[in-house]
Amino acid sequence: MDYANVRSLEEAARAVLDPVHYDYFAGGAQDEITVAANEAAFARIGLVPRILRGAARPRLGTTVLGAEMSMPVMLSPTAFHKLAHPEAERATARAAAAAGVTMISAMLSTVAIEDIAAEARKAAPGGAEPSLWFQLYVQPDLGFTEAIVRRAEAAGCRALVVTVDSPALGRHERNDRNDFHDLPPGMRCENLRELPGEGLRDLGGRDSGHVRQVVLSPEISWDHIAWLRQISDLPIVLKGVLHPRDARLAVENGVDALLVSNHGGRQLDTTPATIDRLPIIAEAVQGQVPLLLDGGVRRGTDVIKALALGATATAIGRPAVWGLAAAGEAGVARVLDLLRNELDNALTLCGCASPQDVTAELLTTMEGPHQ
């Protein structure tokens, strides 16, 4: 497979995807200002390498919340993989597990979490336990939410990633234009079927697992995080933190890690680029919890910039979907391979022996004059 970079996999994906589904994956909220900003902000940060440090070949591995990762790149949760490829999340899970990469499995996956976990186990090298985390949209029906948490726990997920930037769905004008609001026949959100409780918005009780049954509720609050803490021993990661006051509150509320994210520009448009928010969040939490970052990570150099500004690891959303659409499991594997090779190369060129070796001294702005 001769894809030279993530961009070429996006082009390949675009060529094979139904344009309506391509728009769903690629698009963002309203004017997509944030979608563009996430990538553009990385390009405005300059890297200044250190020389002659005799660092040898870098080691890329890192650990987050006890999870060993072969590199500081994880898979952010993305819904509806069956729209990209018939093997859907099964293929994604195999590629991630084979690469030693943590997959944050979306609550709105088109394969059930038990089946995703089984595929990951099959693919993990040498029978190692694959690293699988579960993304949750807390539903106002707590009985329903608890049931899905229990399923994730039983399937072997090792952390709950609670998405907190979605008190409502962002306004996706591409989806409106395309009249795309639910999965096509034959595809369902497999985790949402047949759970106890009033559960999802009622469609008349006939069938379940439709996207439009999911409740994104503005009533979700810190009380729900406290409740989750009580009902589960899994570490809790808050996904979608952008304000330093919320970062502080998260630490005070016993959250275990933060994922600095603007949902890839799909929720509130004109939120700034995540990489530009990272320093202020790092300042607020003072190393008390690990920070993760997603949004616009497309290159090994992007990963280095996030590490330098205080992230322990990064995560990718769309790139994995492009790989999946272009070539199934092999395509996701290729995306991870590309990022691994680029990160190895960039660390070496910066004179760093490991991700832990990366500090802010490597950074400047692309525009001069420099101090």
Ligand SMILES: Cc1cc2nc3c(=O)[nH]c(=O)nc-3n(C[C@H](O)[C@H](O)[C@H](O)COP(=O)(O)O)c2cc1C
């Ligand atoms: C097609 C698509 C579906 C997504 N679905 C979810 C989801 O179900 N839950 C969630 O928390 N975030 C979801 N996200 C946001 C991602 O987890 C992540 O924050 C974002 O994609 C990162 O930006 P990137 O795509 O530039 O890498 C989705 C993003 C995309 C592109």
Ligand SMILES: CCCCC(=O)C(=O)O
């Ligand atoms: C209710 C659909 C939410 C999926 C999602 O989070 C996204 O597409 O960004």
